Amino acid sequence: MNDASTFQIRIANTGQTIDCPTDRTVLQAAIAAGIDYPYACATGNCGMCVSDLTAGEVHLLAHGDSSLSRAQKEAGQTLACRAQPRGDLAIKWRNRSQTTRL
């Protein structure tokens, strides 16, 4: 059971739903849950973790402008390594079509 500061994130690529506290990023929660989420820098500078946010709201931490443009944000994309949940989320990564099992 979740408290008010933990939300659920559905990862469309794997079909899994994971818990994520508001002070952690989607990427941190995914890695902690054993999900092989695509990423490289984990600091908002490479764009490898660009994802479609299909439901919910996030707080986006500081990131490089080239890793996520304004147009991408307006199109509903976010950076998993910079996004902290502000509600239950549904998200799908864009940079790898297949999952690999850890």
Ligand code: FES
């Ligand atoms: S992993 Fe590099 S921007 Fe997210």
